[in-house]
Amino acid sequence: RQYGGYEYSQQSGFVPPDMMQQQQPYTGQIYQPTPTYTPTSAQSFYGSNFEDEPPLLEELGINFDHIWQKTLTVLHPLKVADGSIMNETDLAGPMVFCLAFGATLLLAGKIQFGYVYGISAIGCVGMFCLLNLMSMTGVSFGCVASVLGYCLLPMILLSSFAIVFSLQGMTGIILTAGIIGWCSFSASKIFISALAMEGQQLLVAYPCALLYGVFALISVF
Numbered sequence: 001r002q003y004g005g006y007e008y009s010q011q012s013g014f015v016p017p018d019m020m021q022q023q024q025p026y027t028g029q030i031y032q033p034t035p036t037y038t039p040t041s042a043q044s045f046y047g048s049n050f051e052d053e054p055p056l057l058e059e060l061g062i063n064f065d066h067i068w069q070k071t072l073t074v075l076h077p078l079k080v081a082d083g084s085i086m087n088e089t090d091l092a093g094p095m096v097f098c099l100a101f102g103a104t105l106l107l108a109g110k111i112q113f114g115y116v117y118g119i120s121a122i123g124c125v126g127m128f129c130l131l132n133l134m135s136m137t138g139v140s141f142g143c144v145a146s147v148l149g150y151c152l153l154p155m156i157l158l159s160s161f162a163i164v165f166s167l168q169g170m171t172g173i174i175l176t177a178g179i180i181g182w183c184s185f186s187a188s189k190i191f192i193s194a195l196a197m198e199g200q201q202l203l204v205a206y207p208c209a210l211l212y213g214v215f216a217l218i219s220v221f
Contacts, residue, residue: 030159041143067093072112074186080193092197094149101152105218112218123211124148125157130207135195143194148211151187154179155212167220176216184209 070093073079098120102113122147131139158179161167167176188205192198 074150074153077185090146097152101156108163119214147190151183154182155215162219180216181214183212
């Protein structure tokens with residue numbers, strides 16, 4: 001019904017004509033509204049293809065091929081070190097070698113995990129400062145810690161030998177001196193190749209020998 005230009009509805013009462021003209025029919029369905037936002041697919045958000053994503057170990061900085069090459073470089077003192085591989089902040093191998101060194105000391109009845117990590121931290125800081133003063137290019141702290149940690153591998157052999165035999169005799173002294181020379185020579189060789197410090201290997205090997213000498217004292221006594 002209409003009264004004075006207004007339409008009357010029994011359910012909603014008086015409705016003005018302008019509101020009646022503005023109403024538009026609803027073309028959607030119940031519980032199915034017209035989508036106004038198209039979500040971005042996971043494939044287009046993360047990349048065109050999940051196969052293009054790098055492996056998880058590579059994102060974490062763990063490369064088993066480089067770890068194996070660094071280990072072989074330490075075990076073979078006369079092998080030429082690859083400076084591009086050695087100049088990396090890889091700490092996976094050094095952490096494993098430090099744990100192995102502490103475990104072998106534990107098997108010999110020496111609980112020295114705190115000394116191992118404390119001496120390692122002090123030695124890394126000292127070598128970091130020294131190498132930055134000696135080299136022209138500079139070196140990162142992670143690279144120093146990585147090289148010193150990898151070159152700890154021969155010291156694990158010494159501590160493993162100390163489980164069965166005593167190192168406080170003449171044979172132990174000779175073996176300990178050889179292991180210290182092995183560790184320091186390998187570390188200095190890697191530092192020289194990574195930092196392009198030709199002719200300074202003896203200067204780098206001396207502080208390395210002092211650091212590994214402290215680890216040798218822990219193993220012997």
